[in-house]
């Protein structure tokens with residue numbers, strides 16, 4: 001006879017800030033049917049009303065301290081500019097209850113968060129991206145030395161509910177992750193915008209151009225993910241000698257596309273470091 005399994009205690013996760021990123025994580029966790037109890041705190045009643053309407057089981061409050069009471073994990077999902085003020089008001093309670101803190105804020109170092117939270121806290125810093133809204137995100141994570149193995153798994157499962165996750169042992173690498181995948185969706189959107197304008201100049205109706213461009217972007221990403229082939233090899237397969245693609249690619253490469261991307265990513269990485277220095 002099978003031994004009956006004891007039901008595992010659910011993990012209580014509190015979101016401080018109920019904005020776009022927090023809501024995408026909540027959707028992911030609920031779709032994942034994770035064994036969790038969810039709470040959110042936000043001063044904006046409209047945000048809370050939206051949460052209550054869609055997810056009546058999620059406790060929604062304006063009181064950050066009430067929301068973190070007894071929580072196993074506290075996800076810090078407010079804008080970087082107000083992170084210091086928010087964490088400093090949580091410090092006293094956090095020193096007593098010692099939850100795992102998961103910060104999704106761009107450009108705020110673990111050292112600063114730890115200091116604002118009173119020190120010696122378990123903190124995972126991560127950099128997700130907006131495709132998390134459709135469960136297709138990419139997140140880089142870093143854990144400080146206070147984080148236990150089970151807390152690491154808890155942090156990973158929250159972010160994995162909205163896409164892929166990748167751990168980094170060196171926190172400084174998160175500046176590069178911010179430049180690559182944090183800001184990255186905007187680079188692809190800019191390419192889509194540029195293609196849209198160019199397609200319309202070729203006389204294609206806006207709606208038709210939009211559909212062709214979106215499906216091409218989706219198809220290219222899916223092919224690159226699923227074929228196991230390198231983008232350079234896939235590009236060559238599209239490019240017939242003396243054909244149309246070759247004509248287009250010549251324009252893009254001779255216009256300095258590679259240099260532009262190198263400079264763009266360097267600018268984003270430097271800005272991430274500057275923001276962290278300003279927020280310390």
Ligand SMILES: NC(=O)c1ccc[n+]([C@@H]2O[C@H](COP(=O)([O-])OP(=O)(O)OC[C@H]3O[C@@H](n4cnc5c(N)ncnc54)[C@H](O)[C@@H]3O)[C@@H](O)[C@H]2O)c1
Pocket residue numbers: 016017018019020021022041042043044047064077078079080082086104105106127128129130182
């Ligand atoms: N948007 C992105 O591409 C992206 C990518 C990665 C990480 N992030 C990070 O995610 C975090 C949240 O970004 P977002 O786009 O969800 O922002 P958002 O503005 O949608 O959400 C922030 C929420 O915080 C709430 N808030 C304000 N003061 C508060 C307080 N004192 N206590 C509790 N809540 C408070 C606001 O009312 C708002 O609902 C930011 O730190 C950002 O750096 C964003």
